[in-house]
Amino acid sequence: MSHTSGARQAQKQQTRRALLDAALHLLEGQNLSSLGVREVTREAGMSPAGFYRHFRDMADLGVTLVEESLASLHGMVLAVLAGPDEAEELIDRAVDVVAGHVREHRAHIRFLARERHGGVRPVREAIGAELARFADEVAAALADQPASAGWSAEDLLMLAELYVEHLVSTATAFLDVPEDRPELDLRISRVARRQLRLISVGRRHWRDS
Amino acid sequence: MSHTSGARQAQKQQTRRALLDAALHLLEGQNLSSLGVREVTREAGMSPAGFYRHFRDMADLGVTLVEESLASLHGMVLAVLAGPDEAEELIDRAVDVVAGHVREHRAHIRFLARERHGGVRPVREAIGAELARFADEVAAALADQPASAGWSAEDLLMLAELYVEHLVSTATAFLDVPEDRPELDLRISRVARRQLRLISVGRRHWRDS
DNA sequence: TGTACATCAGTGAACGCGCGTTCACTGATGTAC
DNA sequence: TGTACATCAGTGAACGCGCGTTCACTGATGTAC
Numbered sequence: 106m107s108h109t110s111g112a113r114q115a116q117k118q119q120t121r122r123a124l125l126d127a128a129l130h131l132l133e134g135q136n137l138s139s140l141g142v143r144e145v146t147r148e149a150g151m152s153p154a155g156f157y158r159h160f161r162d163m164a165d166l167g168v169t170l171v172e173e174s175l176a177s178l179h180g181m182v183l184a185v186l187a188g189p190d191e192a193e194e195l196i197d198r199a200v201d202v203v204a205g206h207v208r209e210h211r212a213h214i215r216f217l218a219r220e221r222h223g224g225v226r227p228v229r230e231a232i233g234a235e236l237a238r239f240a241d242e243v244a245a246a247l248a249d250q251p252a253s254a255g256w257s258a259e260d261l262l263m264l265a266e267l268y269v270e271h272l273v274s275t276a277t278a279f280l281d282v283p284e285d286r287p288e289l290d291l292r293i294s295r296v297a298r299r300q301l302r303l304i305s306v307g308r309r310h311w312r313d314s
Numbered sequence: 315m316s317h318t319s320g321a322r323q324a325q326k327q328q329t330r331r332a333l334l335d336a337a338l339h340l341l342e343g344q345n346l347s348s349l350g351v352r353e354v355t356r357e358a359g360m361s362p363a364g365f366y367r368h369f370r371d372m373a374d375l376g377v378t379l380v381e382e383s384l385a386s387l388h389g390m391v392l393a394v395l396a397g398p399d400e401a402e403e404l405i406d407r408a409v410d411v412v413a414g415h416v417r418e419h420r421a422h423i424r425f426l427a428r429e430r431h432g433g434v435r436p437v438r439e440a441i442g443a444e445l446a447r448f449a450d451e452v453a454a455a456l457a458d459q460p461a462s463a464g465w466s467a468e469d470l471l472m473l474a475e476l477y478v479e480h481l482v483s484t485a486t487a488f489l490d491v492p493e494d495r496p497e498l499d500l501r502i503s504r505v506a507r508r509q510l511r512l513i514s515v516g517r518r519h520w521r522d523s
Numbered sequence: 524t525g526t527a528c529a530t531c532a533g534t535g536a537a538c539g540c541g542c543g544t545t546c547a548c549t550g551a552t553g554t555a556c
Numbered sequence: 557t558g559t560a561c562a563t564c565a566g567t568g569a570a571c572g573c574g575c576g577t578t579c580a581c582t583g584a585t586g587t588a589c
Contacts, residue, residue, distance in 0.1 A: 113552050116551095135433035136347045136433040139433060141542065153542095154567065158564085158565055219432060219433065222424075224344035266509070270480070270483045271476075277431060299472045300472060300476045303473070307512040308512065310515050351577085363535080367532055367533070
């Protein structure tokens, strides 16, 4: 069992973080599959060989990034679904939270979008598994809402998956806004809110259609 | 002006196709940004230098693949929207067409999913532009349906974008089905149909909500 | 039809370069007594 | 507190390798007369 305190451990953690941050920064402009060990260590200011004290290879580092990228997304959804469940208000909050999240964790979200269908299998599978878990949690949260009375578990999961896909596509839409066109953020928010409202209307009339 | 017939031209086209097919095949397992000139020419059975008679670089080849990948998708949507516009039937046809399309153009669709947010800018931008054009066309087709009476152009585009995103995510869901679990196709089709039905219900009750 | 010349798709060798990974090392930190 | 030894994160050199791109070439196809 290894110690978690001590100057040596602290220093190691700091170097590891520097490697992750360097990779995250470089991944804003390229895929994980074209990112090199030398490239990352150069950016982090250390020698290439040091990389192997922290990660087996780039895929290993990538899986670590998936975990921390989705941890923050995870906290986000809990925050929204813990609020009042009046549809209109929930929609506004959800879209605002996604917009803010993308603004604050840009590199992480870009990484997820880029590698979700990317060429590094362990990373792709980790993202897929996390998103599936995420949909399960949303389904569980939906089940607690009065609006879900009479809904089967299957339909709740179907709806949760629709919401998660919508969230992902909204987040990537925010990502793709060029730096010199910040006014596009407003259009994306407005469209996302309307789409969620349309889904919400469909949900309300689902059974009597 | 160059001739389009003659043995020389025909041979050149054939080699070009061999390069595109070799690339498409290799791209099933990796990103464009990690695909090499030597790798593609080796797969196509020619010498590396020959590549430059056909493409400036890999990004150039990638943009060509985007064009041909989306040309077939384009034909697809026209076929579906040209049919009867009764909601239930249209949904069934749409999902079947997507499923069939993925089965028949697997490599092309995988390429689009992988590079839509990938690390090669010209390719990413070409895909984004084509999908935007696609949404415009869907909006135009929706406008012709009786169910759209009273809808603003903005709302029709919002709806079209929701449909296009749904189509893309359904197509990639089919893609990710492992070869040894073909029964998952049925689940994906069923969920996609229900989601489209829910959107369709929302659409019907949009104005009086 | 035949001949002489032009075009150009594809070749094969060559180049300099940066890559991933290994290895024995060093020196700061940790531990036992 | 001090000393002797153990640990191990990070180093710097070395390796063999495959890369992208260039170049002068060759030989089949095309064209002019």
